[in-house]
Amino acid sequence: MLFNSFIFLCGFLPIALLMHWLVERFRPEWRLPLLLVLSLSFYSYWDWRFAPLLAVSVLVNWLVAEAFMRSGRDILIPLAITANLLVLAIFKYFNFFADVANLIPGVQASHWDVALPLGISFFTFHHIMYLTDLKKGKAPRYDLVRYGLYIAFFPQVLAGPLVRWSEIMHQFEERPYQRSDAQERFARGLMLLVVGLAKKVFLGDQLADYTNPIFQTAQAGGPIGMGEAWQGALGFTFQVYFDFSGYTDMALGLALLFGIVLPQNFDAPYRATSLQDFWRRWHMTLSRFLRDYLYIALGGSRKGLVLQLAALTATMALGGLWHGAGWTFLAWGALHGVGQSVAVLWRRAGLTMPSILGWALTFTFFVLTLLVFRSGSFEVAGRMYKGLLGFGPEGFNMKWRAIAVGAAISMIGPTSWTVIHKLPPKRWIAVAFALLFVIVLFKIGDDANYEFIYFQF
Structure with missing residues (x-):
């Protein structure tokens, strides 16, 4: 069920909100079980065969946490994390590992063609965050309903943001519609959704x-001209931003409608003046996860420069592989790891750079490496790079209007979160957003709906 579909906007969401309001008002103790049922129903709509996987994943990890709290056996947590990663590997990386094995002479590993369960990377990482913090003594025990809702909460289960237990669990105890700012939060949630x-x-x-x-x-x-190549490169650069940040805005807005504040995931990344700054602004919750649960675990910056650069490159390479089971994703992540390593050496040498030059280099680096991410194979990426350098057909035919609009909004304008939370409570603003919502519905009805890019990750 897509957020940008009639069945969700005109069916599931209104019914869910009505049920949530009735329960919150008359049976508040049923609120969390209702949200869990709604979340599992939402997840099941896409493919009901994967709902048991999510339910069993929640139950098994919760039982492991319970056993750990009772027995104190440290080995339970690493075993559970390994099991989670193994399930992810089977569904997402089995064929990739088979291709790697087939590189060995004499080995003939077969493929296993199975649909990738939506959101498996995201809910696997949620399990890992909680279990890791539980082992460290940072996370408390939660009952099955609350833990299940943390993992499966429908606004973020499919494509994030990656939410730490400490950012959301305490909000489950609130009476959201009893708050003094309940109407304001609900209104801003609607605006974020629109x-x-x-x-x-x-x-x-x-x-x-x-x-x-x-x-x-x-x-x-086929041959790719220079104008077409730049149209493809720049077009996808802004497409992936508006696609994923648009999803994040919807997720944050939907969560607000149900009384939950999710963490922001984007902070004007195309204004970044360094790669380090970029990854603090782009998919912020994933960047924090990779830093805190992988980079630091690999040694971080505590054990010398050589190990720091190796840990940084490995972290980004694995982060790239998380995006997809393919060599191009691994290469894309590794390139960003190498780029950040060069930046570390630059800073260690005490060198500086004008902000405008840092921005130009950072943006250009992201655009050029993103071609590898998008192409799906090195051969396709090679054809695109040849086009960029002018080795394709003559001429420079390029559609630029939507690219120019995307560049202006993403680079100059404020973030959606900032705009929505600064708008005053005016009637004309409400009318404008209602009109915009109607126009969006007409647009959805006229055109084919594209799936969100990050649904495949």
Whole structure:
């Protein structure tokens, strides 16, 4: 069930909100079980066969946490984390590992063609965060309903943001509609939802029409001109931003409607002046997860420069592989690891750089490496790079209007969260957002809906 679909916007969401309001008002003790049932129902709509996987995943990890709290056996947590990663590897990386094995002479590993369960990377990482902190003595015990809701809460179960238990669990105990600012939070949640929808429908999907035909031509082996190559490269750069940040806005807005504040995931990343700054602004919750649960575990900056650079490169490479089971994703992450390592050496040498030059280099680096991410194979990426350098057909045919609009909004304008929380409570603003929502619905009805890019991760 897509957030940008009629069945969700005009069916599931209104019914869910009505049920939530009735329960919160008359049977508040039923609120959390209701939210859990709604979340499992939402997840089941896409493919009911994967709902048992999510339910069993929640139950088994909760039972492990219970056993650990009772027995204190440290080995239980590493075993549970290993089991979670093994399940992720089977569903997401089995064929990738088979291809790696087939590189060995004499080995013939077969593929296992199975659909990737939506959100498996995200809810696996949620398990890991909680179990790791539980072992460290930072996380408390929670009952099955609360733990299940932490893992499966429907606004964030499919594509994040990655939410730490400490950021959300205490909010489950509140009476959200009894708060003094309940109406304001609900209104801002609606506005975030509408803004996210608009970003996805009017910008992300429009840019997809700019980029998809070009990459399809490159994949088919066709020639790519210089203008087309830059249209594809820049178009996807802004498409992936508006697609994913639009989803995040919707997730944050939906959570607010049900009384939950989720962490922000984007902070104007295309204004970053260094790679380190970029990853503090882009997919912020994943960046924090990789830093706190992988980079530091590998040694971080505590054990010398050589190990720091190795840990940084390995962390980013694994972060790239998390995005997809393919060599191009691994290479994309490794490139960012190498880029950040160069930045570390630059800072260690005491060198500086003008902010405008740092921004230009950071943005250009991201655009060029993102081609590897998008292409799906090194051959396709090679054709795109040849086009960028002018080794394709003559001429410079490029669609630029949507790219220019995307660049202006993402680089100059404030974030959606900032805008929504600064808007005053005016009637004309409410009317404007209602009108925008109606226009979005008409747009959804006229055009084919694209899935969110990060659903495949």
